[in-house]
Amino acid sequence: MVDYGCKEEKSMNRYITGAVIRRLREKKKLTQEELANKIYVSSKAVSKWETGAGFPDISLIEPLAEALGISVIELLNGEDIQNTNPSSNMIKSSFYVCPVCGNIIQSVGQAVVSCCGVTLPPLEAEECDCEHRIIIETVEDEYYVHLDHPMSKAHYISFIAAVSDEGVQLIKLYPEGNAEARFKKKRIKHFYAYCNRNGLYYRTL
Secondary structure (H helix, E strand, C coil): CCCCCCHHHHHHHHHHHHHHHHHHHHCCCCHHHHHHHHCCCCHHHHHHHCCCCCCCCCCHHHHHHHHHHHCCHHHHHHHCCCCCCCCCHHHHEEECCCCCCCEEEEEECCCCEEEECECCCCCEEEEHHHHHCCEEEEEEEEEECCCCCCCCCCCCCCEEEEEEECCCCEEECCCCCCEEEEECCCCEEEEEEEEECCCEEEEEE
């Protein structure tokens, strides 16, 4: 689980609804009374939350999440995420980009990722096209990767990454620079390039 900049007080009323609490409670096969006993409140309090007559106090968010078997950020987001990559295969890494501050986050497998109060979906990579062609050249013990792509303040490549079964090499790029990067040749399988307008593209070696 990754949490960047989440403000619980701001998010609580926005995300924790009675329907969410009820769905997660039933998924856990708990009665209202059993859930109430786990977090030391009355069953009437749980009933009020689930019918929309009230919200759990901020002090109850952590024990409520624990009782429901999920993380706090998952509870605030209203969903539970199961990591389908328990062996931590780096090839299956996911990338997230914050639309507010441009923060780049990489995870091994699925995660709930939040930045600047926004829950981020994992980027879905498309195979590179003629406008986002990832060009790879070998220079001694490195790969020189570049794109013929605009690098203006409004339209640019934000990062280029190389992924192997051993790890991820990621180079952050900036507007008015060059859409290029160099990577050590370490069993790399995939290259990724992120366009701030059109999303994530990949090329496989």
